[in-house]
Amino acid sequence: MLDVRCVPAFDDNYIWLPGLPGSRRVAIVDPGDAAPVLERLARDGLEPAAILITHHHGDHTGGIGDLTERYDIPVYGPARERIAGLTHPVSDGDTVTLDELGLEFTVLETPGHTRGHVCYFGHGALFCGDTLFTAGCGRLFEGTPQQMHASLSRIAALPEATLLYCAHEYTAANLRFALVVEPDNADIQLRRDEVARRRARHEPTVPAPLLQELKTNPFLRSADPAVIQAAERFAGHPLADGAAVFAVVRGWKDSLD
Ligand code: ZN
Numbered sequence: 535m536l537d538v539r540c541v542p543a544f545d546d547n548y549i550w551l552p553g554l555p556g557s558r559r560v561a562i563v564d565p566g567d568a569a570p571v572l573e574r575l576a577r578d579g580l581e582p583a584a585i586l587i588t589h590h591h592g593d594h595t596g597g598i599g600d601l602t603e604r605y606d607i608p609v610y611g612p613a614r615e616r617i618a619g620l621t622h623p624v625s626d627g628d629t630v631t632l633d634e635l636g637l638e639f640t641v642l643e644t645p646g647h648t649r650g651h652v653c654y655f656g657h658g659a660l661f662c663g664d665t666l667f668t669a670g671c672g673r674l675f676e677g678t679p680q681q682m683h684a685s686l687s688r689i690a691a692l693p694e695a696t697l698l699y700c701a702h703e704y705t706a707a708n709l710r711f712a713l714v715v716e717p718d719n720a721d722i723q724l725r726r727d728e729v730a731r732r733r734a735r736h737e738p739t740v741p742a743p744l745l746q747e748l749k750t751n752p753f754l755r756s757a758d759p760a761v762i763q764a765a766e767r768f769a770g771h772p773l774a775d776g777a778a779v780f781a782v783v784r785g786w787k788d789s790l791d
């Protein structure tokens with residue numbers, strides 16, 4: 535298994551530090567800011583061995599420069615995006631082998647939020663950046679609804695126990711929207727209450743297992759009759775397929791944000 539430390543950054547970002555249990559060496563996933571990472575490395579006596587980047591946005595890449603000035607470590611990230619400091623461009627199906635860490639990840643290209651967004655899958659975890667959020671998904675800044683629907687479908691096909699480490703704490707707001715789409719879904723109601731309790735204690739609600747997402751995340755539920763019905767009611771006409779349902783639900787949430 536994996537030991538994953540959580541470093542909060544900015545208002546609602548999470549920078550993840552995966553490593554093997556008991557090891558002092560970690561990778562750094564999406565360091566948007568170097569300062570909180572350096573603080574945590576010092577506090578816990580950790581040595582970074584690699585940086586993994588999911589996409590080019592500044593809140594995921596802003597700390598690369600300061601960290602690589604301090605540490606001579608490789609920086610993996612999407613080959614399709616221009617990211618300063620990248621040393622190891624990766625594409626779909628690539629294996630990232632981090633020998634010093636004893637970790638290995640498979641790269642999944644998941645376009646939608648950005649054109650070249652990648653996720654890293656391994657050791658029962660998926661580092662999914664801004665593609666899938668707990669109970670939600672990223673905005674479509676560069677990709678089409680069809681692309682994002684295909685990307686989320688690939689994530690949905692991973693083992694159900696996979697822990698999803700997304701890059702933002704958005705769960706509570708996402709669940710409010712999930713209940714607009716499916717007001718009668720008991721799993722969403724339960725999750726809303728659990729998330730409210732955890733947030734009241736200032737605890738992260740990330741990661742979450744894929745199984746829970748399949749039951750409560752409207753963006754993974756485009757084939758569910760209740761979601762199809764709600765989307766068709768919102769659109770005012772029948773929808774041809776899962777991608778069309780996804781597109782309507784994504785647009786619906788955008789119209790409320
Ligand atoms: Zn982003």
Ligand code: FE
Nearest residue numbers: 591593664701
């Ligand atoms: Fe982000």
